[in-house]
Amino acid sequence: MVISVNNHRLYLDYAASAPLKKSAQDAWNSAHCHPGNPSSVHSDGRLHSDLLEKSRQIISRFLGENYDVVFTSGGTESIIVAVLGSLNNSLENTHIIASEIEHSAVLGLLERLERGGACITLIKPQPNGQICPADLAKELRPETKLVCIQHANNETGVIQPVADVAEVLRNHNALLLVDAVQTAGKLALPPIDADLLAISAHKFGGPRGIGALRVRKGLSLYPLIIGGSHEGGVRAGTQNVAGAAAMAAAAEECMRNELTSTGREHMVKLREYWEQGITKLPFKILPVSSAPTLPETLCVLIPEMRGDTIADGLDLMGISVSTGSACHAAETVPSHVLSAMGYGHQDAMSALRISFGINLTQTDIDHSLLSLKQVVERIRATAGSATL
Numbered sequence: 001m002v003i004s005v006n007n008h009r010l011y012l013d014y015a016a017s018a019p020l021k022k023s024a025q026d027a028w029n030s031a032h033c034h035p036g037n038p039s040s041v042h043s044d045g046r047l048h049s050d051l052l053e054k055s056r057q058i059i060s061r062f063l064g065e066n067y068d069v070v071f072t073s074g075g076t077e078s079i080i081v082a083v084l085g086s087l088n089n090s091l092e093n094t095h096i097i098a099s100e101i102e103h104s105a106v107l108g109l110l111e112r113l114e115r116g117g118a119c120i121t122l123i124k125p126q127p128n129g130q131i132c133p134a135d136l137a138k139e140l141r142p143e144t145k146l147v148c149i150q151h152a153n154n155e156t157g158v159i160q161p162v163a164d165v166a167e168v169l170r171n172h173n174a175l176l177l178v179d180a181v182q183t184a185g186k187l188a189l190p191p192i193d194a195d196l197l198a199i200s201a202h203k204f205g206g207p208r209g210i211g212a213l214r215v216r217k218g219l220s221l222y223p224l225i226i227g228g229s230h231e232g233g234v235r236a237g238t239q240n241v242a243g244a245a246a247m248a249a250a251a252e253e254c255m256r257n258e259l260t261s262t263g264r265e266h267m268v269k270l271r272e273y274w275e276q277g278i279t280k281l282p283f284k285i286l287p288v289s290s291a292p293t294l295p296e297t298l299c300v301l302i303p304e305m306r307g308d309t310i311a312d313g314l315d316l317m318g319i320s321v322s323t324g325s326a327c328h329a330a331e332t333v334p335s336h337v338l339s340a341m342g343y344g345h346q347d348a349m350s351a352l353r354i355s356f357g358i359n360l361t362q363t364d365i366d367h368s369l370l371s372l373k374q375v376v377e378r379i380r381a382t383a384g385s386a387t388l
């Protein structure tokens with residue numbers, strides 16, 4: 001089955017999934033069309049194992065040298081392998097700290113572990129969406145085994161002080177897992193001193209269904225997917241070589257473009273252009289946070305309107321945006337992230353998330369802002385049903 005694509009649409013939902021980069025597509029095609037299993041010892045098999053290890057080296061450079069890299073099926077699996085693997089299959093006397101605003105990949109897992117007997121502490125963020133490392137320090141106990149903190153939030157783009165969290169843990173035995181799914185390809189990751197760090201290819205131009213876990217050297221993880229000795233025995237099963245090669249190609253492109261100082265400056269300029277344009281709209285539109293934020297994730301509140309209705313209106317005009325996490329897009333309850341930041345039901349339901357990439361132009365932004373204005377005016381004119 002082939003999905004037909006309307007190329008005239010404007011895609012502004014990169015935080016949910018970024019478009020596949022051409023380099024990644026080429027790498028995938030070239031690897032996938034060649035027969036072979038990377039565990040086979042013949043020439044065709046070795047071709048795949050060589051490509052897999054070359055891809056691992058590139059991902060290792062992307063994430064900071066001197067760590068091990070385990071390929072997984074994406075961000076969720078990286079997180080599960082990290083959490084369950086580091087607990088060594090035991091929940092006895094186990095305390096884990098995370099923030100209330102983690103992705104559901106973390107929160108869903110912790111809820112399950114709590115039911116299994118683990119003790120979980122969730123830290124509330126400050127009203128600006130950042131967690132306070134001192135709050136985390138107060139919750140540390142001798143039996144705290146793991147701290148899970150995201151590098152940036154998927155709904156608000158707010159960047160967390162993970163270096164300060166690492167500092168808090170310097171003299172404690174607890175391991176630090178950083179969920180860098182939203183920041184890989186956008187912020188340099190090497191400076192983060194984390195024991196475990198999770199990424200997902202489709203957030204930075206690689207294919208969906210492949211990700212990686214960066215593991216501090218010497219840290220052994222209890223294997224969850226057992227069988228063969230693939231991925232150092234941590235994750236059994238024939239590796240997705242084409243996916244790994246495509247993720248590596250996307251990572252290389254990010255290192256050449258998005259992650260350079262020119263790339264970062266360009267993203268900041270695009271963000272400023274959005275923000276200036278928003279102030280000129282003839283209705284109130286408020287940034288959700290004043291904390292340091294990923295330039296490419298713009299989350300705003302449009303008071304007295306419903307974000308999902310506006311997103312639907314923009315969709316009809318050929319523009320894809322979202323109201324928050326793609327994993328909860330169909331829900332009609334307010335986002336747990338905005339609620340944890342202290343926003344009431346009405347405000348939280350009025351959120352709109354626009355997320356974009358390096359190829360966005362000022363013309364695209366002008367077009368989006370004009371469309372947003374038209375959608376809001378149309379909703380107001382037809383009144384009632386769509387307003388809160």
Ligand code: PLP
Nearest residue numbers: 074075076103105154181182200
């Ligand atoms: N963590 C964060 C912060 C995310 O944004 C996502 C995906 O939206 C995930 C984890 C899960 O990643 P994946 O969709 O690759 O399983």
